[in-house]
Amino acid sequence: xxxxxxxxxxxxxxxxxxxxxxxxxxxxxxxxxxxxxxxxxxxxxxxxxxxxxxxxxxxxxxxxxxxxxxxxxxxxxxxxxxxxxxxxxxxxxxxxxxxxxxxxxxxxxxxxxxxxxxxxxxxxxxxxxxxxxxxxxxxxxxxxxxxxxxxxxxxxxxxxxxxxxxxxxxxxxxxxxxxxxxxxxxxxxxxxxxxxxxxxxxxxxxxxxxxxxxxxxxxxxxxxxxxxxxxxxxxxxxxxxxxxxxxxxxxxxxxxxxxxxxxxxxxxxxxxxxxxxxxxxxxxxx
Numbered sequence: 546x547x548x549x550x551x552x553x554x555x556x557x558x559x560x561x562x563x564x565x566x567x568x569x570x571x572x573x574x575x576x577x578x579x580x581x582x583x584x585x586x587x588x589x590x591x592x593x594x595x596x597x598x599x600x601x602x603x604x605x606x607x608x609x610x611x612x613x614x615x616x617x618x619x620x621x622x623x624x625x626x627x628x629x630x631x632x633x634x635x636x637x638x639x640x641x642x643x644x645x646x647x648x649x650x651x652x653x654x655x656x657x658x659x660x661x662x663x664x665x666x667x668x669x670x671x672x673x674x675x676x677x678x679x680x681x682x683x684x685x686x687x688x689x690x691x692x693x694x695x696x697x698x699x700x701x702x703x704x705x706x707x708x709x710x711x712x713x714x715x716x717x718x719x720x721x722x723x724x725x726x727x728x729x730x731x732x733x734x735x736x737x738x739x740x741x742x743x744x745x746x747x748x749x750x751x752x753x754x755x756x757x758x759x760x761x762x763x764x765x766x767x768x769x770x771x772x773x774x775x776x777x778x779x780x781x782x783x784x785x786x787x788x789x790x791x792x793x794x795x796x797x798x799x800x801x802x803x804x805x806x807x808x809x810x811x812x813x814x815x816x817x818x819x820x821x822x823x824x825x826x827x828x829x830x831x
């Protein structure tokens with residue numbers, strides 16, 4: 546049976562851990578509020594850009610020059626670039642684990658293709674670097690302060706590789722933010738760009754040829770997809786960490802209660818034993 550000193554030391558240790566998890570929960574809640582606002586603000590812009598892209602593509606549907614845009618070229622997926630967006634820190638439940646498992650599953654599902662990885666986030670980088678994966682690039686610290694220019698540079702690198710036909714497709718794997726308690730593992734193909742066909746084209750008055758507009762819009766669309774994926778991942782990470790720290794704080798409270806009750810029982814047993822020894826000694830002395 547452990548001594549009272551050991552039990553008190555353990556209770557003190559759990560209380561210190563509880564203070565840390567509670568503080569981390571509050572920090573994640575504050576960061577989540579800002580990240581959530583950025584995600585919600587970016588979604589209408591992304592939807593509108595997608596709609597404009599559809600309308601412009603419909604306007605140039607019969608233009609062979611526009612149809613030959615390299616970002617629309619469909620090829621057999623023999624060389625794939627997988628952009629994996631993970632977190633830089635742990636203590637977020639299964640947030641990073643699900644992403645890494647999803648990346649491994651993606652590689653398994655494409656046995657005949659050569660999969661290269663563009664790793665955004667320290668957790669994914671550390672995992673696949675130890676396993677000698679084919680890494681095209683590493684980026685750490687982007688989720689802490691999501692900057693459009695930095696993500697646009699990564700997107701331009703992918704566009705350049707695709708236009709040079711060094712890769713045949715680009716996929717992004719990330720956690721999409723749904724709510725504080727729910728994140729959705731999302732795999733989306735960014736290149737080649739798939740533009741849905743409209744039944745009837747919108748009657749626009751163009752100041753410049755629609756083919757030129759399409760050529761300018763496609764890279765912007767790819768850049769925005771990279772930017773939005775990291776925004777969604779950052780918000781989902783803060784939500785996952787806040788939920789995990791809340792559960793850890795609650796579990797620490799329950800453990801403190803159990804240890805306190807156990808300490809009282811040990812102390813009561815010790816006192817009872819001392820009383821019995823005193824009474825037995827007094828009875829023997831008579």
